[in-house]
Amino acid sequence: MSDQRLLSRRNVLKGLAAAPGIILLSTLKTGPVSGAGPGDAAGKIKGHLWGYAVDTRKCIGCYACVRACSAENDVPAGFFRTWVERYRVQADGTVSVDIPSDPDEGFQPVEGDAVKAFFVPKICNHCAKSVCNQVCPVGAAYTAPDGVVLVDDAHCIGCGYCVQACPYGTRFIHPVTHHASKCTLCYHRITRGLQPACVMACPTGARMFGDLNDPDDRLSIILQQRRYRVLRPEMGTHPRCYYLGLDAEVI
Amino acid sequence: MKTSGKPFAIVLLVGGIICASGIGFFIWRDSRSGTGPENLTLFLISGLAAVVFSAAGAHILLGFRKTDRKDFKPDYRHAFPPLGLIGIVLLAALIARDLSVPETFGQYGRYRGAAIGEATQFEIRHREMTVCRDCHDEIVRMVQKDLHTYLECFVCHGPAGGHADDPESVVPPVPRSNDICLLCHMLLAARPGHFPQIELDEHFRSAGVKDRNIRCIQCHSPHEPLFMDRDIREARMHPMIHRCRDCHIDMTDETRPKPSDHPVIFECSYCHAGTVRDFYGRPHAQVKCTTCHLFTRINEFSGRIIRDADPRFCLLCHRDADYRGPESPPGIDWPEHLADAGADPKEMNLKCIDCHSDALHGDLSDE
Numbered sequence: 349m350s351d352q353r354l355l356s357r358r359n360v361l362k363g364l365a366a367a368p369g370i371i372l373l374s375t376l377k378t379g380p381v382s383g384a385g386p387g388d389a390a391g392k393i394k395g396h397l398w399g400y401a402v403d404t405r406k407c408i409g410c411y412a413c414v415r416a417c418s419a420e421n422d423v424p425a426g427f428f429r430t431w432v433e434r435y436r437v438q439a440d441g442t443v444s445v446d447i448p449s450d451p452d453e454g455f456q457p458v459e460g461d462a463v464k465a466f467f468v469p470k471i472c473n474h475c476a477k478s479v480c481n482q483v484c485p486v487g488a489a490y491t492a493p494d495g496v497v498l499v500d501d502a503h504c505i506g507c508g509y510c511v512q513a514c515p516y517g518t519r520f521i522h523p524v525t526h527h528a529s530k531c532t533l534c535y536h537r538i539t540r541g542l543q544p545a546c547v548m549a550c551p552t553g554a555r556m557f558g559d560l561n562d563p564d565d566r567l568s569i570i571l572q573q574r575r576y577r578v579l580r581p582e583m584g585t586h587p588r589c590y591y592l593g594l595d596a597e598v599i
Numbered sequence: 600m601k602t603s604g605k606p607f608a609i610v611l612l613v614g615g616i617i618c619a620s621g622i623g624f625f626i627w628r629d630s631r632s633g634t635g636p637e638n639l640t641l642f643l644i645s646g647l648a649a650v651v652f653s654a655a656g657a658h659i660l661l662g663f664r665k666t667d668r669k670d671f672k673p674d675y676r677h678a679f680p681p682l683g684l685i686g687i688v689l690l691a692a693l694i695a696r697d698l699s700v701p702e703t704f705g706q707y708g709r710y711r712g713a714a715i716g717e718a719t720q721f722e723i724r725h726r727e728m729t730v731c732r733d734c735h736d737e738i739v740r741m742v743q744k745d746l747h748t749y750l751e752c753f754v755c756h757g758p759a760g761g762h763a764d765d766p767e768s769v770v771p772p773v774p775r776s777n778d779i780c781l782l783c784h785m786l787l788a789a790r791p792g793h794f795p796q797i798e799l800d801e802h803f804r805s806a807g808v809k810d811r812n813i814r815c816i817q818c819h820s821p822h823e824p825l826f827m828d829r830d831i832r833e834a835r836m837h838p839m840i841h842r843c844r845d846c847h848i849d850m851t852d853e854t855r856p857k858p859s860d861h862p863v864i865f866e867c868s869y870c871h872a873g874t875v876r877d878f879y880g881r882p883h884a885q886v887k888c889t890t891c892h893l894f895t896r897i898n899e900f901s902g903r904i905i906r907d908a909d910p911r912f913c914l915l916c917h918r919d920a921d922y923r924g925p926e927s928p929p930g931i932d933w934p935e936h937l938a939d940a941g942a943d944p945k946e947m948n949l950k951c952i953d954c955h956s957d958a959l960h961g962d963l964s965d966e
Contacts, residue, residue: 408790409789411782416754420723435789454782457785465787465788466789467789487709487710488710488714490710492707493708500717502717503701532718535719536719539719540723542723545724548725548751549751550749551750552749552794553749
């Protein structure tokens, strides 16, 4: 009889009732916490939604942006967080794309008679629905509340899944740290009120940066007044990098 | 234990269904947000509970179906080991998760919140022009009034982040070769047509440069590129500002200032003093230089004055028409004016300035 009492319906029900309590306690423990110490960025990121725009008609292909980015962010040689592509369209419709072999030398004249040629700066698109975040198995790829797609270096395991997933090819595995590395929109600069290095370096103002949440911001005004499109909209990534004057050939 | 366990089994089944629908809700919500499951713990526990509750409820109900005995008393003892095992595994999993999940995980989303703060901790290397101005005020003011005003100092001089703090040991490079100029100004098919760019051989040829080893900065001051360092007519280049956009590249409709507020960049008399002085003594004195001397962009030496003096241009002001008042400049009938003046009617390509050069200014051959 004693066994039966121990396993009575009442006791089983008691146990089942207690389980959600344990669960709830455990989730509370790992739930939101505030005041995360000296690295806390809550005050700096509040209310912003950073966006980026490129006016391809202004780009002169001087590569100053790429050199500035590499120096600012310690980008290893041979890898790029941003780059500029040269598109050359022949009369028969063939398109060729190239980038300089050496960023310090910049673009050189090439043979061949292109009927249409232009430069297209490329950068992480900081997508609103970023693919790289969704595939990260350890939660190291994330989008900060101000819209910047970042990598948590302390937890990235360097599996390279995000590198494969990005439709724009903006990520790479750092050859020294073996972490995923990408454009941060110079997060250390924009959180201190500066512009990203590539935007500052651009001599013609082809690269623009601003706060999409601020209707008086220059970028917001430009996006209101000008015609633009994004790269590969069919991927459904909803990029926050907007291109003015972009040719249909560009992918 | 007298009662049957049927209501209990039904409660278990309903609980399982509720948990399963909770799972469905999580999947639906997370697929909309596109960021993955927000609370993985709740998600996994709901799934486990759905399976256990439903299986137990169904198992008990099936047990009742198999017997027709009225005094059947279900015995739950056999359920104790698996349920206990599940509980232990669950507890161990929760403890392991609590130990392994970072403290600030979930602060802003399904990632470590402190990572944001860490991303801001990085050294700033490229400083803006205002930092340079603290010491190099004269040069910065020179740059800011000229065409290279949108060029930050570091574009040519490199990121000298430490130079401001320690000017002695951190010295930025001073590039003097042509390569750095040609990074922007080499003629490339892909460069926008309005941007000044040269092909070096062609540039030397048309500028009359004999010395092939000459450097760009020997004629063009990098801090003041609008004007030549050498005699301006030696290279036949003319200041070529004729639209706001030639200098002001980042204006929107909101930020555009009034053109009348603009400081004077240059006056024609800075270089053509004799001609301007002479011109003010003649009938056209109230006309501006730029009214007649239009600037065109033909090649890299753009800004040359159109000298062909088409009569139709003069007739814009001097044709006799009904709308003209007493204040208007003297009007003529064209081409009758040619015959009236006794010119040969066959010589219809006669230009106004062939007879009326006195009305403008003196011979420009010395300028």
